[in-house]
Amino acid sequence: MSGTNGRIVVVGAGVAGVSAAGAARLAGYEGEIVLLGGEDALPYRRPTVSKELVRGDKGPDEVRIKPASWYEKNAIDLRTGVRAESVDPTAREVRLSDGSTLGYDQLLLATGGRPRRLAAGDSGAVTLREIGDADLLRERLDGRPDVVVVGAGLIGSEIAASARQLGCDVTLLETAPLPMPRVLPADLGRMYADWHAAEGTELHADVRVRAIRPDADDPSLTVVEADDGRTWTAPVVVEAVGMTPDVELARTVGVRLDDELGGVQVDELGRTSVPDVFAAGDVASMPDLVRGGRHRVEHWQNAQNHGAAVGRAMAGVEKPFDEVPWCWSDQYGGTLQITGWPESSHTIVVRGDLDAHDFTAFYLDAEGILLGAVGLGRPREIRSARGWIGERRRLDTTRLGDESVALEETLVS
Numbered sequence: 001m002s003g004t005n006g007r008i009v010v011v012g013a014g015v016a017g018v019s020a021a022g023a024a025r026l027a028g029y030e031g032e033i034v035l036l037g038g039e040d041a042l043p044y045r046r047p048t049v050s051k052e053l054v055r056g057d058k059g060p061d062e063v064r065i066k067p068a069s070w071y072e073k074n075a076i077d078l079r080t081g082v083r084a085e086s087v088d089p090t091a092r093e094v095r096l097s098d099g100s101t102l103g104y105d106q107l108l109l110a111t112g113g114r115p116r117r118l119a120a121g122d123s124g125a126v127t128l129r130e131i132g133d134a135d136l137l138r139e140r141l142d143g144r145p146d147v148v149v150v151g152a153g154l155i156g157s158e159i160a161a162s163a164r165q166l167g168c169d170v171t172l173l174e175t176a177p178l179p180m181p182r183v184l185p186a187d188l189g190r191m192y193a194d195w196h197a198a199e200g201t202e203l204h205a206d207v208r209v210r211a212i213r214p215d216a217d218d219p220s221l222t223v224v225e226a227d228d229g230r231t232w233t234a235p236v237v238v239e240a241v242g243m244t245p246d247v248e249l250a251r252t253v254g255v256r257l258d259d260e261l262g263g264v265q266v267d268e269l270g271r272t273s274v275p276d277v278f279a280a281g282d283v284a285s286m287p288d289l290v291r292g293g294r295h296r297v298e299h300w301q302n303a304q305n306h307g308a309a310v311g312r313a314m315a316g317v318e319k320p321f322d323e324v325p326w327c328w329s330d331q332y333g334g335t336l337q338i339t340g341w342p343e344s345s346h347t348i349v350v351r352g353d354l355d356a357h358d359f360t361a362f363y364l365d366a367e368g369i370l371l372g373a374v375g376l377g378r379p380r381e382i383r384s385a386r387g388w389i390g391e392r393r394r395l396d397t398t399r400l401g402d403e404s405v406a407l408e409e410t411l412v413s
Contacts (some may be wrong), residue, residue, distance in 0.1 A: 005031040006105030008314055009094055011084045011249060013037025014046060016281025016303040017110035018065045020311030025074045027315035033076045034102065036094075040081035041131055042068055047300050050158040051330050053134035054141070055165060060131060086252040089274050106314050109250055109264060109272070109279040110307060113243035113298065118150065123212040124222035125150070125237040128159060137238065144168050145235040148224055150209055152179035154329045156240030157192070160201050161331040163236075171232055172196060173207045173224065183374060185344040188361060191354045199332045204230075212237060243298060245283045253277055258285035261296040268320035270310030280310040289322035290390055291341065291371070299327035324390045326382070337382045340389040342372030349400040351407070352378065360385065368394045368412060381407060 008024060010017045013035050021035050037043060043065045052058040071078040083097040093101045115127035126137055141147070144167040149160045152174035160172045172179070178189025179196065196203045208227040215221035215233055222237040245263035256265045256273035264279040266272055268287050272279055281303035288295040297306075302325050309321040326339040334357055342363040352359030360375035360382065369392055373385035384407060388395075394412040399405045 004029050004316060007032040007034065007103065008106045008108065009102055009104040010035045010108045010110055011094070012108075012110030012112055012281070012283075013039070013043040013078065013080065014110060014112050014281065014303065015043075015065055015300060016112070016307030016310075017108065018043050019304045019307035020108055020110060020280055020314070021076045022066070022070075022074060023308035023311030024315040025076065027312040027317045029315035031105070033074075034104075035071070035076055035078045036082055036084055036096070037078065037080045038083040038097075039130055039132070042080065043078075044131055045300070046129075049131060049134045050128055050155050051162055053131065054128065054137050054159070055162045056138055084249055087249060087277075089253050089277065092276075105276065107253075107277045108270075108310065108314065109253070109255075109277065109283060110281050110303075111246040111249055112282045112303075113245045115239065116242045116244050118209055118212060118239055118241055122214075123237075124214040124219075125212045125224075125239045127239050128155065129243070137236070140236050141166050141168060147171070147236045147238065148173065148222075148232045148234045149238045149240055150212070150224060151240035151242070152176075152196075152203065152205075153182065153240065153242065154180060154327075156238075157196070157331050158329055159238055159240055160196065161199070164199050164201055164332070168236075169202075170200070171202045171204065171234070173209065173226075173232070174203065174205045175208055177205050179203065179205075181344070183338055183342050185348050185361070187348075187350070187354060188374065191357075195332060195334075195357070204232075212239070243282070245296070247283065250279070250283070255279070258294065258296070261285045261294060263296045265294075266310075268322070269313040269318050270306070270321070271313075278310050278314060280307040286321065289320060290324060290392070295325075295341070297325045299325055301326050322390070324386050326386055334376055337375050337379060338372070339382055339386040340370070340372030342374055346371055347397060349395075349397050351381070351401055351403060362395065362400055364395060364397060368397055370395055384408075 045063045048063040086095045147163045147168045148171045163170045179192045210227045211225040224232045250264045263283045263285040266284045270278040285296045329336045346363040349362045358377045360378045363372035375382045396410045400410045
């Protein structure tokens with residue numbers, strides 16, 4: 001029953017949940033808004049966990065999504081340290097971890113995800129997802145111990161870079177032949193491999209981890225064992241092998257899940273298969289209104305903007321969400337920006353100099369339609385690319401890599 005009155009309950013106080021609550025209020029929602037956060041902390045910007053927070057460059061108060069006064073000013077009932085354990089969609093009630101129940105007129109699932117684990121039980125390895133994880137890892141990095149990071153994707157590479165900046169000796173393990181295999185083609189992957197090496201990070205590729213366990217002789221150490229028998233031992237081991245959408249609460253609601261992409265299936269307004277239940281952010285599998293089909297995006301910017309769009313829809317302002325994804329990754333003092341849906345199978349044209357870490361790589365289909373872009377040091381080109389991806393623009397691949405030709409002049413249609 002979308003409208004301006006009643007009670008909205010938002011489960012998840014990450015950026016998707018906070019943005020939804022704020023947007024609903026700004027769009028004219030006059031009823032109650034209750035925001036539930038499982039962590040006992042004021043909502044914060046999660047991308048800082050693997051960078052500023054773990055390095056100690058910033059403290060928790062410097063990375064808040066909103067100050068405490070914002071919630072009071074917008075009449076948002078923020079409840080931290082309380083988890084939603086189940087939902088009764090017939091009674092329209094959420095059962096909370098403190099044993100109480102909370103009724104709702106509309107419910108938003110903004111539950112995000114959980115770190116994927118290779119090791120079961122108390123392996124000695126740590127993951128990095130929440131602010132408490134950053135506090136723990138920062139304490140363990142004090143004294144510059146050796147560090148092994150399992151997974152050289154965006155987060156694993158950021159953790160490795162942060163540990164190197166703190167003066168630790170870092171070993172980075174990756175299953176694929178090159179780092180960040182989901183978004184970087186071979187040339188860009190080799191550039192990042194060389195960059196890790198230049199910064200003193202020891203990268204081992206083609207490593208399939210078989211086990212992570214405490215050292216039998218010294219429990220203060222953790223052993224990472226590969227299928228081929230190689231082992232790495234360090235006081236600090238970090239697992240960074242992706243996330244799993246947190247759909248445990250969604251299962252109790254009975255909403256339709258996406259077996260292929262993971263997460264909760266929603267329509268273009270964030271509505272699930274259960275009336276008056278919505279989902280937003282990392283957990284939402286949404287229609288891809290640019291390319292067709294469906295997609296699920298695990299980036300801060302998408303969670304923020306999708307959350308806001310769904311919050312407005314819950315307030316009765318129904319506009320389909322059709323943004324092109326965009327994200328960034330800070331490593332070794334450089335900022336990698338990614339937009340669209342880049343895949344190594346696309347036609348890739350590089351504009352600029354990979355060795356100088358000054359370039360944009362454009363990803364196009366067989367007809368020259370721009371599908372994605374990855375850049376270092378070229379934010380203007382990434383902004384242009386993001387707009388063109390949304391417009392399904394075609395580029396002249398024969399001129400795109402020639403910097404004597406203005407980027408706008410490579411547009412064909």
